[in-house]
Amino acid sequence: MQQKQKRLSHEELIALRGLRLPAVALKRLKAAQIFASPAISIERHSTRREYILRAEESGGSTADIGAYCGFVGMDGTPLPSLQRAQSVGVNGPHAIVVASRLARVQMFRTENMCELLITCHELKPVEYQEKPVLKNRILFHGSNAVLPPNPESLPSFLNRAGEPQEIPAQFSEAIVRTSRGLSCRGCRHVHVLESGLTTTTTSTIHVLGRE
Numbered sequence: 001m002q003q004k005q006k007r008l009s010h011e012e013l014i015a016l017r018g019l020r021l022p023a024v025a026l027k028r029l030k031a032a033q034i035f036a037s038p039a040i041s042i043e044r045h046s047t048r049r050e051y052i053l054r055a056e057e058s059g060g061s062t063a064d065i066g067a068y069c070g071f072v073g074m075d076g077t078p079l080p081s082l083q084r085a086q087s088v089g090v091n092g093p094h095a096i097v098v099a100s101r102l103a104r105v106q107m108f109r110t111e112n113m114c115e116l117l118i119t120c121h122e123l124k125p126v127e128y129q130e131k132p133v134l135k136n137r138i139l140f141h142g143s144n145a146v147l148p149p150n151p152e153s154l155p156s157f158l159n160r161a162g163e164p165q166e167i168p169a170q171f172s173e174a175i176v177r178t179s180r181g182l183s184c185r186g187c188r189h190v191h192v193l194e195s196g197l198t199t200t201t202t203s204t205i206h207v208l209g210r211e
């Protein structure tokens with residue numbers, strides 16, 4: 001049965017596609033050749049005959065602008081990378097992850113000011129339809145924060161009324177790792193995902209996040 005496409009609300013759009021940066025910011029990122037993709041695709045795992053999520057950790061920075069997008073488990077714990085991503089230059093794709101559910105940590109920086117978006121994503125079955133749909137939810141969204149000089153500290157965000165916004169504590173480490181990529185000039189590293197080749201916990205091939 002074909003489901004009728006409904007128009008997404010602004011919040012649903014951010015949850016799905018990530019930060020909606022102004023055109024001037026996108027233009028500056030493009031000019032600086034910084035590519036940080038928040039895209040998450042649904043892929044079919046033919047052996048397991050099930051659908052999984054696929055995403056790429058990517059991004060980097062120059063002196064005055066940066067963007068970085070990383071992925072962790074829904075509880076903020078690191079995920080192992082499936083493999084390194086082929087990339088010709090710097091500040092682009094770094095590694096690929098597949099999982100049945102994941103959280104995305106996306107940051108944008110100009111000078112020492114930053115914006116942070118944390119969203120979670122999982123597949124939900126649809127009645128009478130083989131392919132599931134992607135369900136997305138915003139866990140945190142803050143802007144206009146100063147990046148702390150100590151890279152191990154978290155930025156402090158205020159809401160529109162001037163009150164401190166509480167960052168979900170379980171994502172502290174993921175934010176610190178993403179911040180490192182956000183300020184890494186000419187980035188060629190994998191800052192958020194863990195190496196799938198060297199950790200013993202990932203020596204068995206399975207779809208992560210599946211219980």
Ligand SMILES: [Zn+2]
Binds near residue numbers: 181186187190191
């Ligand atoms: Zn780096």
